Structure formats: C-alpha cells, structure tokens
Amino acid sequence: MTTTPSLRLARWGSFHVGGRETRVAGEPPREVLFTPGSAPALIDPNGTYLVGSLYAQAMTPDPCRGAVPLLLWHGGGLTGACWETTPDGREGWQHFFLRQGWEVIVSDAVERGRSGWMRIPEETGGVPVTISVENPWTRFRIGTGTPDDGTLLPGNQFPGDAASWRNFIRQCVPRFTTTDALTLDAYGALLDRVGPSVVVAHSQGGYFAWRAAQEWPDRVRALVLVEPASIGLMDKVAALAGIPVLMIYGDYIEGDPRWPSIRAQGIAFADAVRAAGGSVDLVDLPAIGITGNSHMVQMDRNSDQVAALVQDWLAARGLWR
C-alpha cells in the first residue's frame, strides 16, 4: 500500500441482507470435533437454514458528495475484494470512489466471500467451478500462452508479473452457476435496504445489474456496466427507460474467441433499451485512446483513469455534488 492522503470516514460497517429459509429433516446427527483437543459436539444437521444472504460493507466519507450510495458488484469467481486492492497493491475502485466523496457499498455475491455458501449446492444443485492459475490468463484477455511464460498481449495494462498474478489468483473463489435466482433476490434485498443507488458492476455483476434494474427500476439511479458478461430480459427493456446507463469495454476484444459475441449482444441490447426510450452510452476504451485494458479493468494499471471516466459521467448526470 503506497502513501496516499488520509481519508475521513463518517461511518463504516457491514451487514447481511436477504436469503430465504429452508428446512432440513431426517438426517442423522453427527459428532464433530471442531478443534483438536477441544470437546466434541453433537451436531444435529436438521432444522432451519438461511440460504442465499449477501454480505455488504458500507463506508461513508466525510464530507459525502454522492447524491445516492454507489454500489460495487463484482464479477464471477471473485469477491468484493476485487474492488479493494489491485494485484500489484494499488488502491482499488472502492478507494477511488470513496475519495471522490461517494458512500461506497461493496458486496460479496451470494455463495461467495463473506456471504457464505450455506446449504449450497444442496438447495441449488450444481458443482463449483474452480479457477486454475493458468485459466484466466487468456480468458481475461491478459496474455498469450501461460502466466509462467509471462507474455502479455501487446501493451496490456494488467499487472501480470509473477507475484501480482499470484495475488490475483488468490482473490479467486469457487463459484456455482446455479445460484442466479438467489443472487438476484439478494441484490434486490440490498437495494431495498440502502435505497436508490448507482450500481457499478463488472462482468457477471453486469448481468445482475441489468436484471435488478429491470425488477426494481425505482431503486437504481444509474447503471455503470464494465465489460458486462450478459444482458437483461428483452421483454423488459421498457423498465430501463428512466435509468441512464454507461457500458464500458476494454481492449483486445476482436482477437478473443468469446468477447466479440458478448459485446455484440450487449450493443444489441443497448439498442433495444434506446428504442424503448432509454439512454445508453457505450464506450470502447480503445476508441477514445485508452488502450491495453484486459477484462479486469478495475485492476489494470490505468484503473484510476477509467474510474475517472465513470466519475465524470456520473457527475454529468447530476448524481454528485
């Protein structure tokens, strides 16, 4: 952590929201020795469980300049920690927006991080998808070959040195692909608790952001979608008419096996939202001279430059004083 100006917090804290109850019955009790040398406990696995709640950490700076809270929703295989530090130890977008004066709320998606995966997959089915050291190197448009080769795509801004890469991989967590309904419900509970907000979402988070804005449009004052992995429901685009949207895509998309179609689908959805009366601004970073961004825009060496673009866009929409 580098030396930076100190920051005054009016308050900070965390909370869990959402989830639903489920009942388990007919299972045999288990004797569990929780800690070596401690006394065994007889654990009855039967009873009521809370499944699908969501952890959120809220920080409010003093002074506060955001008109509403700014929520940071992470992508698949990660947790809210991806906003809190970059793999090379710089400050994350959580810091950037807090320093601008926003109340920033970072959450961990359902079954990830501090939200926990209680009774998942028992209630949802599915097997956890895990992330090897090698996998995201090409899939997140960072380099060619393997991270051990260390060959970055030309001009790539992701901190791809060996130590930073390990730091990034340590942030990765198992994820299910069967928990979308629970996760959307939990984001709804979050919006219900904190009230109308700006939602800044990355990758898979972009899918939940579109869907949450369609379900609870009165709770979303603006959407900022950084490399959204998917789109909302086509038959509900009208719900988005009153919500300004900014979509941001990084570099190297044309050479990727998946991102041309993901981006094209995003653009088609944006067109549909506009046709329904909505406002969507789309930024391809290379087209405005910001080059070298991987899929992990908030971790790339120019992360603050892209955050500043988001900040200016939000300020121009009257959401920051």
Add this chain to the structure above:
Amino acid sequence: MTTTPSLRLARWGSFHVGGRETRVAGEPPREVLFTPGSAPALIDPNGTYLVGSLYAQAMTPDPCRGAVPLLLWHGGGLTGACWETTPDGREGWQHFFLRQGWEVIVSDAVERGRSGWMRIPEETGGVPVTISVENPWTRFRIGTGTPDDGTLLPGNQFPGDAASWRNFIRQCVPRFTTTDALTLDAYGALLDRVGPSVVVAHSQGGYFAWRAAQEWPDRVRALVLVEPASIGLMDKVAALAGIPVLMIYGDYIEGDPRWPSIRAQGIAFADAVRAAGGSVDLVDLPAIGITGNSHMVQMDRNSDQVAALVQDWLAARGLWR
C-alpha cells in the same frame, strides 16, 4: 449504524497471503455457461491451483498509537465480519481498536469468507459443517430451547431478538475440520508479512493463536484469547515464555455440557505456560462483575466493556502509546 465520531484513516487496503500450489491432471474439460445468455467457455480443470491462502484487511488510523498491528482472528463457522458489526448493528471490535489508534488487521481464515475454498475439500478431505438457525442458540450459551422461543439465559447479553438472531446466522459460513494445517501455515504467512503483532483471537482462532505463537514466537508480542476453543502443544510451552497472554471466559460455563472441560483444559495449559516461565492472566468475566456474556463476547451488548478491558491490559504491557 448509529451516529458516532468520524474516523481518519491513514490508509486501508487488503491482501491475500500464503497458500501452496497443487497440480490437477487427467480431468476432462468442461463447457461452462457462466452467465445466462453469455458465450459458453471451455474450462480445463487441469493445471495449477493455489490452495489455502488467507484474506486480510488492514486499516491504519491517523494518528496511530499501537506499537504493533493488532490482528483479529475469528472463530469457527464465521468470518472476519464478526469483528465488523454486531447482530444488532453496533460497531464491532474492529472499530473499537481502530478508534483507540491501533492498526487493525482483520482476516478470514482459510476456506472461509474472502479467503475462498479453492480445491477444498479435494486436497484436504472432509465434509463442510453447516450451522442451522437453531444450533448456536444453546451451543454458544445464549438461550434455552430454540431461538424461536427466544428464551435467553438469565441476564444474557447477546442480542437475541428475532431480527438480530437472523443477522447473526447470516454471518455463519460452512467450515471444514480438515484444514487446520493449511490455516496455521496461512497465519504464519500473515505474521511474516505484517511483522510482530498483537493477536486477539476468538474460539477456534484461539487454537491457531496458541499454535502460531509457538511456531513463530518472535512474531507475536501478546496474545489475547477470548473463549479459546483449545490449547497449544504441551511440548512447546517453553516457546511461549516471552509472550504475555490474556485469557477471557464469559458466563454460564458451569451449566454447559462442553465449556467446563474446555475451560479446565485452558487453565491447565496456562499453568504449564507459567511453569515454563510465561505470563498468563486469566479473567473469568463474572468473577470481576461482568455478567451475562455468551460465547460471542465481541457481539454481546457489553462488547465495548470487554474490549476496554483488553485495551487496558495491552496498554499496561507497553504496547500502546
């Protein structure tokens, strides 16, 4: 979150430490649709994995008055969030010690919270132990019957109303009982990174604190063990001779099926440490007039009162200026 004085942070951020590499080979590739409507990805599960790293969040107040960092290690079935808020929404011990001027480092134990459970249990064996809504009500010495009855032990200070109880249960995460070696290693990596520290540990965290102090005594300046669930190694008590220790136990122990033996074992270990030249102070809270504490001392309504006792003890040992 109630209104409290603002707080100036010199810096804050997070990092992951520790873990070891493991190789997976011979598994078939899997096509995964990460997000509905997105493009499927072919995921090769083979390769290198990082297993057993640990997430830590460090906050440094301005001004800083602690001579060394103060680490908060949580107990089983929980994450670092247990220091960040109480179930009734008060500030946690993370706040308390930060407001006193300590650099506070809150971590999530291996396989829990933001540390993630990548390749667990594949590498460790074991099945996750989950926590029902009902289970901790009696096991943590809070009430009788079930939480739906809502009958607290006489004078119990845990916030046991229905809403707070749900908040507490939402903090609980699955935990394995097969990850102790990985976890101890990761705490070692944490101490190696942040340097000599005060370790404040709760329940299962107390076991790791004893063991870490025995393995790396030059990295531990003091131990504060709140209801430690177990003890260190008897044949290594000499390693603890130079480390002042404070052990704290709550109320209702004599009526519990497990805690009399857990506490007696702790006292016997403290005696062995003293016999080897060490210094251990033992506080039974009811014996000094602080009554009603459950196992979750840092969440009880008098949590700040107990924290103040810890603060005074640390200050008396010259660790706070």
